[in-house]
Amino acid sequence: MTYRADVLIIGAGASGGVAARHLAEHGFDVVCLEQGDWPDRSAFPGTRPDWELAIRKDWAMSPNVRNRPEDYPVVHDESDIEPLMYNAVGGSMIIYAGTWPRMLPSDFRVRTMDDVADDWPIAYRELVPYYDAIDQQIGVSGLAGDPAYPPHDDYPLPPLPLGAAGRRVAEGHNRLGWHWWPEPNAILSAPYDGRRPCVQRGVCTSGCAEGAKASTDLTHWPKAAAAGARLITGARVSRITLGPQGLATGAVWLDRSGVEHHQEADVVILAANAIGTARLLLLSADDRHCPDGLANSSGLVGRRLMMHPFSVVTGWWDDQVEGWQGHFGASITSYQYYESDPDRGFVRGAKWALSPVGGPLNHILPMRAGNEVWGPDHHVLMGRTFGRGASWAIFGEDLPEESNRVELDPERADTHGIPAPRVSYRISDHSRRLMAFQEDRATESLKASGCQETAVASMIPYSGWHLMGTARMGNDPATSVVNSRQQAHDVANLYVADASVFVTSSGVNPTCTITALALRTADLLVQHRSEQKVPA
Amino acid sequence: MTAAVSPAETSDIDIGRLTALADVMLPAAHGMPAVSDVEAVEAYLAQVLSWRDDLRQPLVRAVDALDPTSFTIDRLMALHEEDEDAYVALTSAVAACYYLSPVVRELIGYPGQVAKTYDPYAYTEWVAEGLLDPVVERGPIWREAPE
Ligand SMILES: Cc1cc2nc3c(=O)[nH]c(=O)nc-3n(C[C@H](O)[C@H](O)[C@H](O)COP(=O)(O)OP(=O)(O)OC[C@H]3O[C@@H](n4cnc5c(N)ncnc54)[C@H](O)[C@@H]3O)c2cc1C
Ligand code: SF4
Numbered sequence: 001m002t003y004r005a006d007v008l009i010i011g012a013g014a015s016g017g018v019a020a021r022h023l024a025e026h027g028f029d030v031v032c033l034e035q036g037d038w039p040d041r042s043a044f045p046g047t048r049p050d051w052e053l054a055i056r057k058d059w060a061m062s063p064n065v066r067n068r069p070e071d072y073p074v075v076h077d078e079s080d081i082e083p084l085m086y087n088a089v090g091g092s093m094i095i096y097a098g099t100w101p102r103m104l105p106s107d108f109r110v111r112t113m114d115d116v117a118d119d120w121p122i123a124y125r126e127l128v129p130y131y132d133a134i135d136q137q138i139g140v141s142g143l144a145g146d147p148a149y150p151p152h153d154d155y156p157l158p159p160l161p162l163g164a165a166g167r168r169v170a171e172g173h174n175r176l177g178w179h180w181w182p183e184p185n186a187i188l189s190a191p192y193d194g195r196r197p198c199v200q201r202g203v204c205t206s207g208c209a210e211g212a213k214a215s216t217d218l219t220h221w222p223k224a225a226a227a228g229a230r231l232i233t234g235a236r237v238s239r240i241t242l243g244p245q246g247l248a249t250g251a252v253w254l255d256r257s258g259v260e261h262h263q264e265a266d267v268v269i270l271a272a273n274a275i276g277t278a279r280l281l282l283l284s285a286d287d288r289h290c291p292d293g294l295a296n297s298s299g300l301v302g303r304r305l306m307m308h309p310f311s312v313v314t315g316w317w318d319d320q321v322e323g324w325q326g327h328f329g330a331s332i333t334s335y336q337y338y339e340s341d342p343d344r345g346f347v348r349g350a351k352w353a354l355s356p357v358g359g360p361l362n363h364i365l366p367m368r369a370g371n372e373v374w375g376p377d378h379h380v381l382m383g384r385t386f387g388r389g390a391s392w393a394i395f396g397e398d399l400p401e402e403s404n405r406v407e408l409d410p411e412r413a414d415t416h417g418i419p420a421p422r423v424s425y426r427i428s429d430h431s432r433r434l435m436a437f438q439e440d441r442a443t444e445s446l447k448a449s450g451c452q453e454t455a456v457a458s459m460i461p462y463s464g465w466h467l468m469g470t471a472r473m474g475n476d477p478a479t480s481v482v483n484s485r486q487q488a489h490d491v492a493n494l495y496v497a498d499a500s501v502f503v504t505s506s507g508v509n510p511t512c513t514i515t516a517l518a519l520r521t522a523d524l525l526v527q528h529r530s531e532q533k534v535p536a
Numbered sequence: 537m538t539a540a541v542s543p544a545e546t547s548d549i550d551i552g553r554l555t556a557l558a559d560v561m562l563p564a565a566h567g568m569p570a571v572s573d574v575e576a577v578e579a580y581l582a583q584v585l586s587w588r589d590d591l592r593q594p595l596v597r598a599v600d601a602l603d604p605t606s607f608t609i610d611r612l613m614a615l616h617e618e619d620e621d622a623y624v625a626l627t628s629a630v631a632a633c634y635y636l637s638p639v640v641r642e643l644i645g646y647p648g649q650v651a652k653t654y655d656p657y658a659y660t661e662w663v664a665e666g667l668l669d670p671v672v673e674r675g676p677i678w679r680e681a682p683e
Binding site for chain 2: 046049050051052104105109112141143145147158159161167170179180181182197200201202203320325335336338339340360361372376378380383386
């Protein structure tokens with residue numbers, strides 16, 4: 001007899017983990033299919049001497065560079081930004097930096113307030129209880145009272161250390177009269193929920209061996225499993241199946257040896273990130289019900305991909321600040337130029353996050369703060385900069401455009417022969433103006449903070465860590481893929497829990513909002529369980 | 537220092553030739569030793585290739601393509617144009633060997649990525665000191681949005 005779950009979740013990353021735990025703890029029979037494995041913390045490279053070599057190959061942020069069997073290739077020849085992700089239990093949180101800002105009230109109302117893009121069908125206020133709950137589940141370190149935000153509950157843990165660089169830039173901003181605040185991070189500053197605190201090793205983006213940085217393999221999956229959720233790893237979903245009534249009946253998946261299985265379920269939740277989810281919806285096209293892709297009567301599946309144009313402005317002092325050390329999330333943040341001011345020649349803005357700059361190889365091999373100089377001048381450069389710098393990481397709000405999209409590639413495929421996603425994405429002129437302004441201000445910030453030298457790495461291509469928008473939320477089925485509960489307009493028992501549903505990108509790192517939305521979606525499913533349509 | 541895996545074979549790479557190239561890229565200057573002064577290639581190349589075997593073939597190509605007797609930084613940059621993978625392998629391998637040397641690390645003041653202890657409640661001191669006061673005193677900067 002085939003086993004039918006109440007809920008099938010596809011993807012065990014940030015959104016999948018949060019939804020699974022909530023549903024399992026509320027009595028749902030949950031199965032999750034995840035193409036990757038449980039991460040082995042002893043294999044994380046950050047404590048090894050080859051760390052900076054490993055992050056350029058086996059531990060690269062790009063699935064195309066890592067090229068592990070569980071990774072699928074992402075074709076990005078026609079994209080100004082390369083999409084980055086990690087495929088495992090915990091998802092991209094395994095290698096994320098851990099900055100944990102909420103979106104702001106204006107982020108949900110950009111059409112009404114700034115006459116661009118679209119408003120969200122929900123408001124900031126509706127998400128606040130979920131933001132508060134998720135902060136507790138994750139174990140966020142931060143300080144309440146930031147005047148860039150409406151007042152909200154305090155974080156469960158004190159803020160992480162400012163570090164020498166954070167302190168200097170904070171003082172610089174006080175001199176300028178500019179906003180700064182300790183960044184909230186999904187990184188423990190003190191023991192919490194059986195996990196150890198951060199030791200400031202500064203290797204967060206290749207996995208936190210301490211387990212101090214939150215990822216759902218630590219924060220959610222053990223609790224979901226304890227509540228009865230079943231997680232199948234090495235399970236790559238190739239398509240969602242539809243029944244005669246046009247409802248989802250489950251998904252076809254392939255195990256590591258390529259054997260095909262079908263998992264039946266009453267409800268299917270996609271949590272495969274904004275590229276993986278769009279890919280699966282397009283792969284699930286069916287000549288009878290949905291020739292252009294599942295849940296795609298609006299034609300918007302895969303469209304409106306947003307990735308946040310990203311620049312780095314680095315400053316160097318004339319003395320040591322141990323610039324290789326410290327949590328990568330961010331020590332301090334600035335929202336000085338976040339909210340719109342049309343006099344600047346663009347609307348919306350950017351969030352800045354102050355981060356360390358890595359070890360010697362990161363200084364001299366091109367990646368982030370890199371400056372390639374060889375010969376005798378190499379030593380001059382290293383003497384002047386190594387250990388003396390910090391970087392403002394600048395995330396610009398990315399306005400949605402239908403031409404920025406995910407499609408299926410006709411040629412490339414993953415190890416199971418399933419077509420790879422192909423990304424076409426261009427940074428707009430509006431984004432370029434916005435980023436140029438922010439880069440100039442961030443340079444002023446670092447100069448006012450005493451840096452002798454500054455450099456701008458403008459809109460770097462290797463920065464597609466925030467994937468959003470490819471199955472947008474909205475009230476009108478003609479112009480959106482899911483409703484405000486993240487339920488597909490076309491398929492009443494199909495939900496999308498990840499950032500595919502974002503209407504606009506905001507200018508902040510998305511995972512705090514992704515997880516708050518996933519918790520809300522799961523909670524609304526619990527509340528409306530008796531009305532939920534399921535296949536016969 | 538602990539090795540993650542056992543050192544790899546390096547017989548396919550001419551160590552003397554690579555060291556000579558490396559000495560042009562990272563020569564003795566400004567108080568820093570040359571690559572050969574700290575025997576970085578001899579000591580660490582096998583280790584580096586055990587970690588990154590994918591660098592081996594392009595590194596062999598780079599070493600074959602470049603003549604150490606006439607090698608200059610301009611020639612290195614020309615390699616970047618001609619064969620990017622060979623260029624990346626050469627610069628990565630040379631830099632990795634050099635910065636694994638304890639002598640070099642000591643000179644640049646780099647102990648590696650180390651674990652630190654700190655008092656998570658020390659923030660109360662800079663809060664009490666008033667570091668955030670100007671930010672708070674300027675008041676809210678977020679915009680009210682219609683529901
Ligand atoms: C280097 C880096 C740094 C980042 N830093 C930050 C940060 O500081 N702050 C922040 O807010 N965000 C950050 N992010 C982004 C953050 O990691 C993502 O927003 C978040 O993980 C997305 O959650 P998700 O659930 O949508 O997808 P993911 O966490 O990516 O999980 C999706 C899961 O689905 C699985 N999957 C996909 N397709 C299939 C399939 N066909 N079958 C089975 N399984 C499948 C994948 O294997 C994966 O495990 C960063 C990301 C990267 C890469
Ligand atoms: S700095 Fe902290 S969060 Fe980052 S890897 Fe180290 S212990 Fe983990």
